[in-house]
Amino acid sequence: MATVLHAVFGYFFLLLTVRILTRRPGGQLTLFEFVIVFLIGGVIILSTVGKDRSLTNCVCAIITVGLLHQSVSWLRARYPRFGVIVDGTPLLVLDRGKWDTDLMKKMRLDENDVMAAARSKGLTSLTQIKYAVLERNGSISIIQAEASKSEA
Amino acid sequence: MPAAPHLKPVEDTVPMVHGEVAIGEDLEFQRRWWRFERIVWIAFALIVLLDLLGVFGKGYFAKGHIHQGPVEVKFERVERLGTPSIMTIHFAPEAIHRGTVQLWVSESVVGDLGNRRIIPQPESSTVGNSGVSYIFPASGGRSSVLFALQPASPGVFRFALRVPGVNEIRSRVVVMP
Known part of the structure; x- marks a missing residue:
């Protein structure tokens, strides 16, 4: 359970952090996608899985992040206003x-x-x-x- | 027969600039977002500053120090989940009786604060009175006992220590998630 909660917190915390870093010209990925890169990069993953490096724990963490990403993608497509919050506006x-x-x-x-x-x-x-x-x-x-x- | 694809006619839904370029700019939102960003950055800076000061553990403000007669306790007021720390108990010669030091610690030291190791090893340990009593051999002079702690869950935990002839020492430790 702690892994799932840590993954949820980590995802949204990184989404916020990367989002407020402000767009820099020349970017190839959207900020939204950067969140996944960062998560895979493993900053938050350390606290997400903690000392439990079992396959079960890692699979739960990955599924949680995947579901969150899918949910945020759906919300972006469904509600343009949410997309503006996540990705910004031109x-x-x-x-x-x-x-x-x-x-x-x-x-x-x-x-x-x-x-x-x-x-x-x-x-x-x-x-x-x-x-x-x-x-x-x-x-x-x-x-x-x-x-x-x-x-x- | 495959279902017909759902097709929707194109409409100019993206707001235009000067009626000629569809950009979809939302400057009002962006201004609000800049205000929000400023607040978040201030909050982040504050968090870093507080962390440097040790408010979240491992720093100046996290150090706990209690002096009670011949007993002195040094510990971390703010611990971090799963992170090792040391609670040191110094005994002045007056706390040593017949070559031994007796120390009672509340159950929270062993349970909530996650005592992993005691240095030196006690001569004996006895459970009871909602805690554990230890007897350490001591040869005189100033002696110290170290408890290696590693909390397993976040929260605020109270602990107590007792040495015969000394008022009970009580304090609390905050374990950060």
């Missing part, structure tokens, strides 16, 4: 030639991060960007100024 950092400096400061993002994302799209200048969006997984989406004009 944020507009560059809006038609204007930086949201307050937002960038809080998200620890700078112009170079946006330019790096722009370069990967083949853009050579910040002036070619119409919108830059910090996505939930930490990546930056670029919407090109010329492209959006041509579409209009």
Whole structure:
């Protein structure tokens, strides 16, 4: 029973910790997925299984974490609001030639991060960007100024 | 015949910026989240500070020290579940009678606080009076007895120690999960 309780606490504690670490640009995994990586990495697993290294205990811990992950996934899909809490919301950092400096400061993002994302799209200048969006997984989406004009 | 797949027509449900880009930004939520983050970080910093001070065990504020006549007890006021610690009992020469030291410890020392070992080994141990009485051979001078503890469950546990001719020593230990 202690293993299950420790696993539940460990899962949600790590979810909270990783979630408040704030997205960094260039992230490949969502924060939500990082939780699993961390758990498998074994920080909390030490207190989860404790000294009981029996197969029974480890299987119970893994099943608990798996069920929690499945439940959180279901809740994210079922309730978009819950998804926003777990993964965050996309944020507009560059809006038609204007930086949201307050937002960038809080998200620890700078112009170079946006330019790096722009370069990967083949853009050579910040002036070619119409919108830059910090996505939930930490990546930056670029919407090109010329492209959006041509579409209009 | 396989069931027809459930198909739903596409709708523009993601909120748009300036009516041209569907981003789904929720800045109001993000502002609330930043406030929440600040509170959590303050709480985390506080936890680390308290831990450094030993409030959660293994530090300055966790050290327990009781002096009662010829008996001095040093122990951890805050223990951690399954983590070994030492309770040391020093006896001044006045506590030694006829080459022995008698010590009674409450059952909680053996049970709740998880006594694993006694150093040195007692000459005899007798159960009774809701505890265990030990007799240790002593040759005079200042002597010490060590109890190696390892609590098996979290909680707040009271313990008591008795030495003939000395008032009962009582205290409590918090075992962190």
